[in-house]
Amino acid sequence: MxxxxxxxxxxxxxxxxxxxxxxxxxxxxxxxxxxxxxxxxxxxxxxxxxxxxxxxxxxxxxxxxxxxxxxxxxxxxxxxxxxxxxxxxxxxxxxxxxxxxxxxxxxxxxxxxxxxxxxxxxxxxxxxxxxxxxxxxxxxxxxxxxxxxxxxxxxxxxxxxxxxxxxxxxxxxxxxxxxxxxxxxxxxxxxxxxxxxxxxxxxxxxxxxxxxxxxxxxxxxxxxxxxxFVANFLGKSNFFNGWHSQKDGFDTQSGLKLKCPGTDAALGDASLLSVRPESIRLGPDASSFTNSFEGKVERITYLGSLTEVEVRLTEDDLITVQMQNRPENIFKADIGSSVIAGWATNSAHLIIDQGEV
Ligand SMILES: Nc1ncnc2c1ncn2[C@@H]1O[C@H](COP(=O)(O)OP(=O)(O)O)[C@@H](O)[C@H]1O
Ligand SMILES: [Mg+2]
Structure with missing residues (x-):
């Protein structure tokens, strides 16, 4: 050694x-x-x-x-x-x-x-x-x-x-x-x-x-x-473009008001908020999260141990959600139906320096 x-x-x-x-x-x-x-x-x-x-x-x-x-x-x-x-x-x-x-x-x-x-x-x-x-x-x-x-x-x-x-x-x-x-x-x-x-x-x-x-x-x-680059290379992520508007607030270009972990860094600067697909919940219970939005189901893909669901929140925001498939918990919905998507504040990660990568 x-x-x-x-x-x-x-x-x-x-x-x-x-x-x-x-x-x-x-x-x-x-x-x-x-x-x-x-x-x-x-x-x-x-x-x-x-x-x-x-x-x-x-x-x-x-x-x-x-x-x-x-x-x-x-x-x-x-x-x-x-x-x-x-x-x-x-x-x-x-x-x-x-x-x-x-x-x-x-x-x-x-x-x-x-x-x-x-x-x-x-x-x-x-x-x-x-x-x-x-x-x-x-x-x-x-x-x-x-x-x-x-x-x-x-x-x-x-x-x-x-x-x-x-x-x-x-x-x-x-x-x-x-x-x-x-x-x-x-x-x-x-x-x-x-x-x-x-x-x-x-x-x-x-x-x-x-x-x-x-x-x-x-x-x-x-x-x-x-x-x-790193968020995408290691796994998948959902990205929201926007501004870190206040200590724990993030405004997307598309008009959503999101919560992010509090920081004074890069306040007001254009930045990126990343939320992993497995951190997002779907269904009525998701309304109890600090970030919760109604969207429309666009696609459901069964992947064995996971189901991946694409949900459109706004014209610009199509999010991907991954759920573990358990017998009591297989996601079912019609394409085009409404669903609540929600995630906790600390599941969001602010990416400040977009620099050259
Ligand atoms: N002997 C060589 N002559 C010219 N270019 C090379 C040579 N070896 C590697 N490169 C170039 O250097 C870069 C890095 O290559 P490499 O180290 O093999 O990448 P990786 O292992 O990450 O796939 C590539 O653009 C490749 O084309
Ligand atoms: Mg190599």
């Missing part, structure tokens, strides 16, 4: 700023998730930490060491990839032992460490198989063993679950998390999948266009997004 420090790092490919003056510290044994849409620079940043790509500018430190110009094989990072990237012509044992051989570890010790690493990922006795004789989940566990056998200072994971089906994604994800915690590994997990990030990470780092937009725990970022 070692602290990873990224200071003012940029990477330019010609005119593309893949990473744009980014700083980030990961304290061992923390697992952070780099989360963002395709092309936002996640892989580039990970490959710079590993040393496969050199930084255009800035400094990368692992522990006390400035590794900015240190080649990958001298950084002591372990990396796994979406595509597993195992050597097809080598056995599982040879794959896992590869990094040890490069480090000139003697054969007997190598065998012992390979056995131990395979045991960590529950693949005892698989040394002599070839990758093509194994399932996707097993191959990814071989790749994990190969990355961990060298006892890396930093564990790097680039969308490692993306090639697995939903069930395996969950179980391999849980295994990765358990190993990371047990070994106390400083880890950076890249994903474009918010569920994976929420499930696995101590801290989320949401990126866009080579920059960090927000960092925080899953519940921080979900409940207090700093921008429309």
């Amino acid at each position: 070692a602290t990873l420090q990224i200071e003012n790092v940029s990477k330019h490919f010609g005119s593309v700023k893949a990473i744009d003056n980014l700083s980030l510290t990961v304290e061992g044994p923390e697992l952070i998730a780099l989360l963002g849409p395709s092309g936002c620079g996640k892989t580039t940043l990970l490959r710079m930490i590993a040393g496969f790509i050199s930084a255009t500018k800035g400094t990368i430190r692992i522990g006390d060491r400035d590794v900015t110009n240190v080649p990958p094989n001298h950084r002591n990072t372990g990396m796994i990839f979406q595509s597993y990237a195992l050597f097809p012509h080598m056995t599982v044992g040879e794959n896992v032992g590869f990094g040890l051989e490069m480090r000139k570890i003697a054969k007997a010790e190598r065998h012992r460490l390979v056995k131990e690493a395979l045991s960590l990922v529950h693949l005892d006795g698989f040394e002599d198989r070839y990758p093509k004789q194994m399932s996707g989940g097993q191959r990814q566990r071989v790749a994990i063993a190969r990355a961990l056998v060298i006892r890396p200072d930093v564990f790097l994971l680039d969308e490692p679950l993306s090639n697995l089906d939903a069930v395996l994604r969950q179980s391999v994800g849980n295994e990765i998390r358990a190993l990371q915690q047990r070994l106390g590994l400083t880890s950076v997990f890249v994903t474009h999948d918010q569920k994976e990030a929420l499930m696995l990470a101590d801290r989320l780092v949401v990126m866009k266009a080579g920059r960090i937009i927000q960092t925080g725990s899953g519940s921080d970022v979900y409940n207090r997004p700093n921008s429309r």
Whole structure:
């Protein structure tokens, strides 16, 4: 375990700023998730930490060491990839032992460490198989063993679950998390999948266009997004455009008067109020909330555990409401019928700085 420090790092490919003056510290044994849409620079940043790509500018430190110009094989990072990237012509044992051989570890010790690493990922006795004789989940566990056998200072994971089906994604994800915690590994997990990030990470780092937009725990970022971009990237939200008119008041452009958690910040400024779909109630009881409005049901979508209902409050405000389906509580209404929608003041989140995101 070692602290990873990224200071003012940029990477330019010609005119593309893949990473744009980014700083980030990961304290061992923390697992952070780099989360963002395709092309936002996640892989580039990970490959710079590993040393496969050199930084255009800035400094990368692992522990006390400035590794900015240190080649990958001298950084002591372990990396796994979406595509597993195992050597097809080598056995599982040879794959896992590869990094040890490069480090000139003697054969007997190598065998012992390979056995131990395979045991960590529950693949005892698989040394002599070839990758093509194994399932996707097993191959990814071989790749994990190969990355961990060298006892890396930093564990790097680039969308490692993306090639697995939903069930395996969950179980391999849980295994990765358990190993990371047990070994106390400083880890950076890249994903474009918010569920994976929420499930696995101590801290989320949401990126866009080579920059960090927000960092925080899953519940921080979900409940207090700093921008429309983050609110939409992590889940869904309803947005009202308008003005924070008084300490706990918000007037929408469409003429609704809403309540929001009290703050003196940005009074009078154009801003955005975000309300999550699961925070809104429908039906007569919803009239007891501080925010309650009559609307018309426009669409009802059954989604198994949830029902999603679109309700039009005004010409400009079509809100989405999500309800858990319980046997006694399945939402039924005719399209076009009236319904009361309501939510509590503290379910609304004021987004002040719309800036460039
Ligand atoms: N070797 C390269 N040459 C030119 N452009 C690149 C190269 N690698 C990545 N890029 C560009 O840098 C940006 C970030 O890419 P990448 O780090 O792969 O994003 P992500 O992993 O978040 O999907 C993209 O615009 C991509 O096209
Ligand atoms: Mg990528």
